[in-house]
Amino acid sequence: MSNLSPSNPIQPLSIGNVVSASVRLYRSNAKRYLILVLRLYLWSFVPIYGWAKSVEIAARISRLAYQDLINQPESLTEAYQKTDRQIWNFFGASLLVGLIYSALLMGLIFAYFIVSVVILFLIGMLTGGRTGGSELTGTSFLIGLVGTLLLLALIVIAFLVWLRVFSRLFIFEVPLAIEENSDAANTIGRSWTLTKGSVNRIQLIVLVAGVLTWVLILAPTFLVLGLTMSILSPSGEEPSGIAVLLFYLMLFLGNGLILPFWQAIKAVVYYDLRSRREGLGLELRDRS
């Protein structure tokens, strides 16, 4: 049986509970997850193979979290055996997602180009070689204004489209790490179908988790930085090399600390979506 809601164990999770559950998962598995993050960081210095490995390790953290959620916890070795053989699929899936985002960007640039050309063309038509004349400058000013508004609207629309796609692809690597017989294209399709109708929920989850991320990284980072800065470079002087180095080190460290949290979030979102969209955990117990 799954354990989705305290009062009713088979109900889907609320947004707050998705975030809390991820924090709890991270808290009780911190050591295992952080070992994996260390490996991920080391692999990320190796081109191609190491990058593929990094994606795989991040997804493995999600798998470990998910197995915990369905009460079938796995050891690091067990999870490794399941995800390691998919390493090139993880790489392929990340490439595909990269391509999707690039295509979106190209689309935006193209639309921007078209709109600009049309506006310039219209202004050119109206002024048509003639110069001067206050009426004409009035109309071209109007067109310019409408054009600027159009371009602004385009950017807003592009952002909304991006946000939608981001939400639909939010868990793209998780199905590949958990489901049997999945591949690079398949896992993206799974993320797409599972998140259908849940875009707003996912955005709110990301917002709340994002706030917590800032709280957890920012607070310690500023504390440590403020203290060391005041010791290393007394008032007025430029920040010393050590301080700058320390800043990047803190960033690196903070990012590593937060990564398992986000992988846990993805695992809980995946678990919750499967319960909503596929009725995960709904079964009559076999009493024979």
Next chain:
Amino acid sequence: MSLFNRIKIRTPESVELEFTLAGIGNRTIALLVDYLVWGAILFAVLVVRAILQFQLQRYLGNIENEELWLQALTILIVFGVYTGYFTFFETLWQGQTPGKRYAKIRVIRDDGQPVGVSQALLRSLLRPFDDSFFLGALMIILSKREKRLGDWAAGTLVIQEERAIAEATFPISEEARSLSEELLKTTNISALLPDDFAVIREFLQRRYPMDKKARANLSSQLADQARRLIGLQELQFQPELFLEAIYLAYQQQSHH
């Protein structure tokens, strides 16, 4: 691992109660909403203050150190609205603020009783300390009972409101009604346990947003399991129809 942080507490009457702690996610949501509402209230109050100030200056003329007085007044107002907001709502709504209501969480005392003015006041007086360097958030994440400084001082807990199971609202076809009569006569519906009934009910309630293929798979799987439980040889009905009929039959059977 359990998704929720469940705790048991003993009331002064020695009754043991079980609660689910609110969790950092719900508390963050509550705080975000509260700061939005609180900001709006503060804005309104400061606007009123500005209007009053304008009027006062006209009547009173110049006072010595006018700027300082007004600054002091502003600080007092901000402080008053800040502490007042949380104290007012937590006392009036028995441990809830607008944000907590939205997130469906509630403050209670360590012994399970509702909070009073003194607890609410202590919690809101210590809130600035909890907010600085996000100390409160860290304490909630790291401590077993999810207490921030204000909770320690006031002796309070923040819990999730237990929601009663909502009444079933799904439509049931006419065919299922006649089929349920038949099932009651010919099969052993009483072999179903309340847990089984709950699962079937849950499926019927939640089937509409489900993925088409997954829904078809799950319904035939559940129907097959249910068929075996009530001792039916084979299934000649559409799975969801059959499950609806079982749902009705179980209800009728348990009424007798």
